[in-house]
Amino acid sequence: MSGHSLSTMSQEGSVDSASDKALTSSEQRQPRRRPAQRRAEILEAAAEVFARKGFERATTKEIAAQAGVSEGTLYNYFGGKRDILLALLNQMGESASAAIARMQNGSFEEMLAQLLADQIRMVHRRPLMILLLQQAVLDDEVGRAFDQMIAGLQRETMNQFATLFASGKLRTVDPFVAEEIVGSMMMGLTIGAELAERGWHHEPLSPEVLGKSVVDVIMKGLRART
Secondary structure, three states, X not given: OOHHHHHHHHHHHHHHHHHHHHHHHHHHHXXXXXXXXXXXXXXXXXXXXXXXXXXXXXXXXXXXHHHOOOHHXXXXXXXXXXXXXXXXXXXXXXXXXXXXHHHHXXXXXXXXXXXXXXXXXXXXXXXXXXXXXXXHHHOHHHHHHHHHHHHHHHHHHHHHHHHHHHHOOOOOOOHHHHHHHHHXXXXXXXXXXXXXXXXXXXXXXXXXXXXXXHHHHHHHOOOOOO
16 A cells, blocks of 8 residues: 555544544533433434435434534444434334324324324425335345334234224224225325425325325215215
8 A cells, every 4th residue: 555545544534533523522512411312313313314315325424413423422322324224213113103092082084184294294304214115125124123113003003993993983894904094095195295305296285185185085985975
Protein backbone atom coordinates (compact mmCIF):
# COMPACT_ATOMS: atom_id res chain seq x y z
CA MET A 1 0.00 0.00 0.00
CA SER A 2 1.45 3.43 -0.96
CA GLY A 3 2.27 6.15 1.50
CA HIS A 4 -0.35 8.33 -0.17
CA SER A 5 -3.07 5.69 0.47
CA LEU A 6 -2.04 5.35 4.10
CA SER A 7 -2.10 9.12 4.45
CA THR A 8 -5.58 9.30 2.89
CA MET A 9 -6.94 6.56 5.18
CA SER A 10 -5.42 8.31 8.16
CA GLN A 11 -7.05 11.61 7.17
CA GLU A 12 -10.46 9.95 6.65
CA GLY A 13 -10.17 8.21 10.00
CA SER A 14 -9.30 11.51 11.62
CA VAL A 15 -12.36 13.15 10.05
CA ASP A 16 -14.66 10.36 11.31
CA SER A 17 -13.09 10.50 14.76
CA ALA A 18 -13.39 14.28 14.91
CA SER A 19 -17.02 14.06 13.80
CA ASP A 20 -17.83 11.52 16.54
CA LYS A 21 -16.02 13.64 19.12
CA ALA A 22 -17.96 16.72 18.02
CA LEU A 23 -21.25 14.85 18.36
CA THR A 24 -20.23 13.49 21.77
CA SER A 25 -19.37 17.01 22.90
CA SER A 26 -22.71 18.25 21.56
CA GLU A 27 -24.55 15.46 23.40
CA GLN A 28 -22.87 16.48 26.64
CA ARG A 29 -24.18 20.03 26.26
CA GLN A 30 -27.75 18.81 25.72
CA PRO A 31 -30.14 18.17 28.63
CA ARG A 32 -29.79 14.57 29.78
CA ARG A 33 -32.36 12.32 28.14
CA ARG A 34 -33.81 9.19 29.61
CA PRO A 35 -32.65 6.01 27.84
CA ALA A 36 -36.17 5.32 26.54
CA GLN A 37 -36.37 8.81 25.04
CA ARG A 38 -32.94 8.53 23.43
CA ARG A 39 -33.84 5.12 22.02
CA ALA A 40 -37.09 6.50 20.58
CA GLU A 41 -35.20 9.39 18.97
CA ILE A 42 -32.75 7.00 17.33
CA LEU A 43 -35.63 4.90 15.97
CA GLU A 44 -37.38 7.98 14.61
CA ALA A 45 -34.15 9.09 12.95
CA ALA A 46 -33.62 5.61 11.51
CA ALA A 47 -37.13 5.59 10.05
CA GLU A 48 -36.38 8.86 8.25
CA VAL A 49 -33.03 7.64 6.92
CA PHE A 50 -34.40 4.24 5.85
CA ALA A 51 -37.36 5.89 4.09
CA ARG A 52 -35.04 8.28 2.27
CA LYS A 53 -32.13 5.99 1.36
CA GLY A 54 -33.39 2.42 1.72
CA PHE A 55 -32.01 -0.19 4.09
CA GLU A 56 -28.86 -1.19 2.21
CA ARG A 57 -27.60 2.33 1.47
CA ALA A 58 -28.39 3.70 4.93
CA THR A 59 -25.54 3.68 7.47
CA THR A 60 -25.50 3.75 11.26
CA LYS A 61 -23.35 6.88 11.00
CA GLU A 62 -26.11 8.68 9.07
CA ILE A 63 -28.77 7.46 11.50
CA ALA A 64 -26.70 8.68 14.47
CA ALA A 65 -26.18 12.08 12.84
CA GLN A 66 -29.91 12.35 12.11
CA ALA A 67 -30.61 11.58 15.78
CA GLY A 68 -27.99 14.05 16.96
CA VAL A 69 -25.87 11.44 18.73
CA SER A 70 -22.49 9.84 18.13
CA GLU A 71 -22.30 6.49 16.37
CA GLY A 72 -20.92 5.06 19.61
CA THR A 73 -24.05 6.17 21.47
CA LEU A 74 -26.22 4.49 18.85
CA TYR A 75 -24.39 1.21 19.47
CA ASN A 76 -25.16 1.53 23.17
CA TYR A 77 -28.80 0.94 22.21
CA PHE A 78 -28.67 -1.22 19.08
CA GLY A 79 -26.31 -3.81 17.64
CA GLY A 80 -26.65 -2.47 14.11
CA LYS A 81 -29.09 -1.69 11.30
CA ARG A 82 -30.90 -5.03 11.55
CA ASP A 83 -31.56 -4.53 15.27
CA ILE A 84 -32.93 -1.07 14.51
CA LEU A 85 -35.18 -2.42 11.76
CA LEU A 86 -36.47 -5.16 14.06
CA ALA A 87 -37.23 -2.53 16.72
CA LEU A 88 -39.16 -0.47 14.15
CA LEU A 89 -41.08 -3.60 13.17
CA ASN A 90 -41.88 -4.24 16.83
CA GLN A 91 -43.13 -0.66 17.18
CA MET A 92 -45.42 -1.19 14.21
CA GLY A 93 -46.79 -4.39 15.72
CA GLU A 94 -47.44 -2.78 19.10
CA SER A 95 -49.26 0.13 17.45
CA ALA A 96 -51.43 -2.23 15.39
CA SER A 97 -52.17 -4.38 18.45
CA ALA A 98 -53.31 -1.32 20.42
CA ALA A 99 -55.60 -0.33 17.54
CA ILE A 100 -57.11 -3.83 17.37
CA ALA A 101 -57.79 -3.71 21.11
CA ARG A 102 -60.01 -0.65 20.53
CA MET A 103 -62.35 -2.58 18.21
CA GLN A 104 -64.85 -3.00 21.06
CA ASN A 105 -65.00 0.73 21.83
CA GLY A 106 -68.15 2.49 20.62
CA SER A 107 -69.30 2.17 17.03
CA PHE A 108 -67.44 -0.46 15.02
CA GLU A 109 -67.81 1.57 11.82
CA GLU A 110 -66.42 4.74 13.40
CA MET A 111 -63.57 2.85 15.06
CA LEU A 112 -62.55 1.10 11.84
CA ALA A 113 -62.73 4.32 9.80
CA GLN A 114 -60.53 6.06 12.37
CA LEU A 115 -58.10 3.14 12.40
CA LEU A 116 -57.75 3.31 8.60
CA ALA A 117 -57.26 7.08 8.64
CA ASP A 118 -54.62 6.81 11.38
CA GLN A 119 -52.81 4.07 9.44
CA ILE A 120 -52.69 6.18 6.27
CA ARG A 121 -51.42 9.23 8.19
CA MET A 122 -48.74 7.10 9.85
CA VAL A 123 -47.54 5.87 6.45
CA HIS A 124 -47.30 9.44 5.17
CA ARG A 125 -45.10 10.22 8.18
CA ARG A 126 -43.11 6.98 8.13
CA PRO A 127 -43.24 5.17 4.73
CA LEU A 128 -41.55 1.89 5.65
CA MET A 129 -43.93 -0.95 4.78
CA ILE A 130 -42.43 -1.72 1.35
CA LEU A 131 -38.92 -1.67 2.84
CA LEU A 132 -40.00 -4.01 5.65
CA LEU A 133 -41.61 -6.42 3.20
CA GLN A 134 -38.48 -6.42 1.07
CA GLN A 135 -36.19 -7.10 4.02
CA ALA A 136 -38.56 -9.80 5.30
CA VAL A 137 -37.97 -11.62 2.01
CA LEU A 138 -34.20 -11.04 1.94
CA ASP A 139 -33.35 -11.53 5.63
CA ASP A 140 -34.50 -14.69 7.42
CA GLU A 141 -34.44 -13.09 10.87
CA VAL A 142 -36.53 -10.13 9.75
CA GLY A 143 -38.82 -12.54 7.88
CA ARG A 144 -39.41 -14.62 11.02
CA ALA A 145 -40.14 -11.49 13.08
CA PHE A 146 -42.54 -10.20 10.41
CA ASP A 147 -44.32 -13.55 10.26
CA GLN A 148 -44.69 -13.67 14.05
CA MET A 149 -46.07 -10.12 14.09
CA ILE A 150 -48.66 -10.86 11.39
CA ALA A 151 -49.69 -14.16 13.02
CA GLY A 152 -50.17 -12.43 16.37
CA LEU A 153 -52.23 -9.62 14.86
CA GLN A 154 -54.36 -12.16 12.99
CA ARG A 155 -55.17 -14.01 16.24
CA GLU A 156 -56.02 -10.78 18.04
CA THR A 157 -58.27 -9.59 15.21
CA MET A 158 -60.12 -12.91 14.97
CA ASN A 159 -60.70 -12.89 18.73
CA GLN A 160 -62.10 -9.36 18.52
CA PHE A 161 -64.43 -10.32 15.68
CA ALA A 162 -65.61 -13.40 17.58
CA THR A 163 -66.53 -11.15 20.52
CA LEU A 164 -68.32 -8.67 18.24
CA PHE A 165 -70.29 -11.50 16.62
CA ALA A 166 -71.24 -12.99 20.00
CA SER A 167 -72.48 -9.60 21.22
CA GLY A 168 -74.70 -9.17 18.18
CA LYS A 169 -72.93 -5.97 17.05
CA LEU A 170 -72.01 -7.58 13.71
CA ARG A 171 -73.50 -10.29 11.51
CA THR A 172 -71.84 -13.61 12.30
CA VAL A 173 -69.37 -14.87 9.70
CA ASP A 174 -66.19 -16.93 9.93
CA PRO A 175 -63.77 -14.79 12.05
CA PHE A 176 -60.92 -15.84 9.74
CA VAL A 177 -62.76 -14.48 6.70
CA ALA A 178 -63.56 -11.22 8.50
CA GLU A 179 -59.91 -10.86 9.58
CA GLU A 180 -58.62 -11.59 6.07
CA ILE A 181 -60.90 -8.93 4.58
CA VAL A 182 -59.88 -6.23 7.06
CA GLY A 183 -56.21 -7.28 7.18
CA SER A 184 -55.83 -7.40 3.40
CA MET A 185 -57.59 -4.07 3.06
CA MET A 186 -55.28 -2.53 5.65
CA MET A 187 -52.18 -3.85 3.89
CA GLY A 188 -53.41 -2.65 0.51
CA LEU A 189 -54.23 0.83 1.79
CA THR A 190 -50.87 0.99 3.58
CA ILE A 191 -48.93 0.15 0.42
CA GLY A 192 -51.12 2.48 -1.65
CA ALA A 193 -50.48 5.34 0.77
CA GLU A 194 -46.74 4.69 0.62
CA LEU A 195 -46.77 4.65 -3.17
CA ALA A 196 -48.65 7.95 -3.09
CA GLU A 197 -46.08 9.37 -0.68
CA ARG A 198 -43.37 8.49 -3.19
CA GLY A 199 -45.31 9.97 -6.10
CA TRP A 200 -46.14 6.64 -7.77
CA HIS A 201 -49.86 6.56 -6.99
CA HIS A 202 -52.59 9.20 -6.81
CA GLU A 203 -54.78 9.49 -3.72
CA PRO A 204 -57.49 12.11 -4.30
CA LEU A 205 -59.13 11.65 -0.89
CA SER A 206 -58.02 12.71 2.57
CA PRO A 207 -57.24 9.92 5.08
CA GLU A 208 -60.51 10.62 6.94
CA VAL A 209 -62.70 10.56 3.81
CA LEU A 210 -60.96 7.49 2.44
CA GLY A 211 -61.32 5.65 5.76
CA LYS A 212 -65.05 6.39 6.00
CA SER A 213 -65.63 5.51 2.33
CA VAL A 214 -63.87 2.16 2.60
CA VAL A 215 -65.80 1.25 5.74
CA ASP A 216 -69.05 2.21 4.01
CA VAL A 217 -68.26 -0.24 1.19
CA ILE A 218 -67.30 -2.96 3.70
CA MET A 219 -70.50 -2.58 5.70
CA LYS A 220 -72.92 -2.06 2.79
CA GLY A 221 -71.18 -3.80 -0.10
CA LEU A 222 -71.28 -2.82 -3.77
CA ARG A 223 -74.66 -4.36 -4.64
CA ALA A 224 -77.20 -1.82 -5.84
CA ARG A 225 -80.10 -1.22 -3.49
CA THR A 226 -83.42 -2.47 -4.78
